[in-house]
Amino acid sequence: MASTTATAEPNYFEVSKGFKSWALTLDHKRIGLMYLFGILVSLLVGGAFALLVRIELFSPGETITTAQTYNRFFTLHGAVMIFLVIIPGIPAALGNIMLPIQLGAPDVAFPKLNLMSFYLWCTGAALLVLSIIMGSIDTGWTFYTPYSLDPSKSAAIIPAVFGVFVLGFSSIFTGLNFLVTIHKFRPAGMGWFQMPLNLWALYATALMQVLATPVLGITVLLLFVEHTLHIGIFDPTLGGDPVLFQHFFWFYSHPAVYIMIVPAMGVVSELITTFSRKPVFGYRFIAYSSVSLALLAFLVWGHHMFVSGQSALANMVFSALTFTVAIPSAIKVFNWTATLYKGDIRLQTPMLYALSFLILFTIGGLTGLFLAILATDVHLHDTYFVVAHFHYVMMGSGLVAFLGALHYWWPKFTGRMYPERLGQTCAVGVFIGFNLTFLPQFIMGSRGMPRRYWDYDPEFTLFHRLSTIGALILGISLFVTVVYLFASLKLGRKAPQNPWGGSTMEWQAPTPPTLYNFPEPPVLHELYDYSDLVEDGDNGWVRKSEQAKAKAKES
Amino acid sequence: MFYAVLGLSIFFFVGITFFVVYFTIKYRHRPGHKAQPSPAHNDAMEITWTVIPTIICVFLFLGGWKGYLEFTSEKSNPMVIDVTAQKWHWNFTYPDGTQDGNLHVPVGQPIRMRMTSVDVLHSFYVPAFRVKQDVVPRRYTYVQFTPTRPGVYRLYCAEYCGDDHSQMKVKVFVHEAGGYERFLSEKASLSQSMSPEETGLYVYNKKGCVACHSVDGSPKVGPSWKGIWNEQVKLADGTTITVDDQYIKDSVLEPQKQARPGYPPSMPSFAGQLSEREIAGVIAYIKSLK
Ligand code: HEC
Ligand SMILES: [Cu+2]
Ligand SMILES: [Cu+2]
Numbered sequence: 001m002a003s004t005t006a007t008a009e010p011n012y013f014e015v016s017k018g019f020k021s022w023a024l025t026l027d028h029k030r031i032g033l034m035y036l037f038g039i040l041v042s043l044l045v046g047g048a049f050a051l052l053v054r055i056e057l058f059s060p061g062e063t064i065t066t067a068q069t070y071n072r073f074f075t076l077h078g079a080v081m082i083f084l085v086i087i088p089g090i091p092a093a094l095g096n097i098m099l100p101i102q103l104g105a106p107d108v109a110f111p112k113l114n115l116m117s118f119y120l121w122c123t124g125a126a127l128l129v130l131s132i133i134m135g136s137i138d139t140g141w142t143f144y145t146p147y148s149l150d151p152s153k154s155a156a157i158i159p160a161v162f163g164v165f166v167l168g169f170s171s172i173f174t175g176l177n178f179l180v181t182i183h184k185f186r187p188a189g190m191g192w193f194q195m196p197l198n199l200w201a202l203y204a205t206a207l208m209q210v211l212a213t214p215v216l217g218i219t220v221l222l223l224f225v226e227h228t229l230h231i232g233i234f235d236p237t238l239g240g241d242p243v244l245f246q247h248f249f250w251f252y253s254h255p256a257v258y259i260m261i262v263p264a265m266g267v268v269s270e271l272i273t274t275f276s277r278k279p280v281f282g283y284r285f286i287a288y289s290s291v292s293l294a295l296l297a298f299l300v301w302g303h304h305m306f307v308s309g310q311s312a313l314a315n316m317v318f319s320a321l322t323f324t325v326a327i328p329s330a331i332k333v334f335n336w337t338a339t340l341y342k343g344d345i346r347l348q349t350p351m352l353y354a355l356s357f358l359i360l361f362t363i364g365g366l367t368g369l370f371l372a373i374l375a376t377d378v379h380l381h382d383t384y385f386v387v388a389h390f391h392y393v394m395m396g397s398g399l400v401a402f403l404g405a406l407h408y409w410w411p412k413f414t415g416r417m418y419p420e421r422l423g424q425t426c427a428v429g430v431f432i433g434f435n436l437t438f439l440p441q442f443i444m445g446s447r448g449m450p451r452r453y454w455d456y457d458p459e460f461t462l463f464h465r466l467s468t469i470g471a472l473i474l475g476i477s478l479f480v481t482v483v484y485l486f487a488s489l490k491l492g493r494k495a496p497q498n499p500w501g502g503s504t505m506e507w508q509a510p511t512p513p514t515l516y517n518f519p520e521p522p523v524l525h526e527l528y529d530y531s532d533l534v535e536d537g538d539n540g541w542v543r544k545s546e547q548a549k550a551k552a553k554e555s
Numbered sequence: 556m557f558y559a560v561l562g563l564s565i566f567f568f569v570g571i572t573f574f575v576v577y578f579t580i581k582y583r584h585r586p587g588h589k590a591q592p593s594p595a596h597n598d599a600m601e602i603t604w605t606v607i608p609t610i611i612c613v614f615l616f617l618g619g620w621k622g623y624l625e626f627t628s629e630k631s632n633p634m635v636i637d638v639t640a641q642k643w644h645w646n647f648t649y650p651d652g653t654q655d656g657n658l659h660v661p662v663g664q665p666i667r668m669r670m671t672s673v674d675v676l677h678s679f680y681v682p683a684f685r686v687k688q689d690v691v692p693r694r695y696t697y698v699q700f701t702p703t704r705p706g707v708y709r710l711y712c713a714e715y716c717g718d719d720h721s722q723m724k725v726k727v728f729v730h731e732a733g734g735y736e737r738f739l740s741e742k743a744s745l746s747q748s749m750s751p752e753e754t755g756l757y758v759y760n761k762k763g764c765v766a767c768h769s770v771d772g773s774p775k776v777g778p779s780w781k782g783i784w785n786e787q788v789k790l791a792d793g794t795t796i797t798v799d800d801q802y803i804k805d806s807v808l809e810p811q812k813q814a815r816p817g818y819p820p821s822m823p824s825f826a827g828q829l830s831e832r833e834i835a836g837v838i839a840y841i842k843s844l845k
Pocket of ligand 1: 764
């Protein structure tokens, strides 16, 4: 059988050992793993800030800390989660590990650039830590001017802004690398429409990373220049325009939302087809909708600014354009649901996450309609309704998909199985905790509870309490997940080559893969065709045709 | 509009959840159950579920746009109230020049708020009236509404503006016929009857000085007012100056002109926001803080 011959060659953990072999590695899997480690640590840090925010809001007035500290908590929660966790989560960590293997390729196109992206990420993270030491930013992750121009806060804002700048470059390089890899490293016979949907999504994401992130870079650079040289760009007292900052900022940060969600859609497509043993329904529609989301994402930034003072005409145009992103999203949800039809559905942990994603993304998407409609957005803007909406999209969809993908590919790149029962329990815990946290926030928001408030009116107490309890459930589930994943590295059962019966190319690589992924060139099978795959006890899934071939050889 | 969209959303949500759950149960893996073939795509179906959401979106957009136009279009004969937002309080100037930290409006009267900020972005938000508009420094933004029911409502700042963002909330009083006029005259007689020190204390609490100045010697953003009267203070240009009537008045009107070293240049000018009477009140109040 393929796997027995494969184990003859050392896997990528065994080829070399020692600190230097990791620190200077050019292997995409090792780089991806280091990213993953950094991201999981950041996830715990960002999560801890979230819990502090929620605990403070358990009661009106001061619960555990002052307004000043609270403002730092929510700023750090946002900055860490967005810049260090969700944006690099699927592409830089899991994408790095899986993209070349899904292509049947030995590595990404530019391994050295890849390593550099990783070190830029580390530098950016270090700068954010530095800014915490320097007094910490309290501007919100949005850095709105002129608040963020306060010279008394320069010491913390300059390193933070610079950190975001550096993280931006890390993201751009990763995007560039992926674009070239997908263009150049597709094996013979894999046309664009034979590519797994995950690769379509990563491609669309990379496109946005390369096109949008420079704008963020320029924006924060201008902020930096204004702080150090006092040139009036955004500062009204120097003749600048504070609203201009919002335009620049959202020109990046709206696409950034899609940098977070499109890869999530990609992995969910993979999970749903594998665990329902059915080809993805309407493959082309899903592929096209990923790319159209990537392009439309550039045209809707103004919907964050309906009450900022921009003109009524601009509001009209942006409102109309915003609806156009609803349509590809809706198509995807319908197609995923249709994929389940007549399938053979297995509710293992990755699938539980994928189904959670479907439901949470539906809620996130539908509540987005309220915010796209001008008349209702004016009321809901900057309230908890918005907070709940974007958590449904970014966390309920983005992070949940990341967790699903993590469990799905974990056996492949670590060689170990995670504890299935515990995984399922935590997945359910995440789902329940998440909804308990954010459903009450929709109600609060529609009743006028503004966001970023340290204090609130007593009528909202019940909702805030429910939300805090939900956050604790969510926090515990995530914490346990991270712990059992790390523990499984030592204690987990050895993973078979194809534990889930996936049909894409990565499941032909040995578990864990060798240094260049495939000891023998992989065979290109028809995409999402499960008819040839059968379960074989502890060996996971095998191809009938290969089994027969191996038998014939033996006898 | 809100309820129409809510209904629509619930319909789609229930529909999708129903199918997800139904398929998951019906086609769950169990011994003997196998995936059955079904078409991998169906153009007619996919085009249908592309076109239907598109049509719905067009209607939603038009509805929202219409609603938005209704409350942004100019009302006839509005009463114009000037709003100055500042960390972390609001100041409302009524057509006759009266100022107050809460918003008072007569019922049934179209109101137009002309708003600006002296420092960072704020946002004028009255949930009960369904209005929100950012308040931008050095620029006017406007918001309009017609209060229809007398009562007391909440006014929040909805754009994050720093430490006490969550305390930047005041009340909106919608008065019945005659109530608004009574408020104006009470306000006038109240300010006439206050002693200069009381006026100063009032200004200190209601015009935002309290955010940056303490009166007990403790440090805040700016220098404490306790015991500074008649003291010599150092200025940023190296000279010293005595804290007297003129210095206080100058500090209020042009704070950066005689800046103190070691403090950020964060105090906004209060020129045009404080009357002579009120400035005199501040002077008297600082004098009284031994
Ligand atoms: C945003 C913070 C802030 C607010 C609000 C503020 N101030 Fe100040 N104030 C300062 C700072 C900082 C200084 C010292 C630097 C300077 O002189 O510009 C100062 C200085 C002063 C001084 C000079 C005191 C001295 O010891 O030199 C006076 C008088 C004063 N403020 C009055 C007021 C009054 C009256 C108000 C309210 C109507 C007010 N300030 C509101 C920040 C503020
Ligand atoms: Cu957006
Ligand atoms: Cu505010």
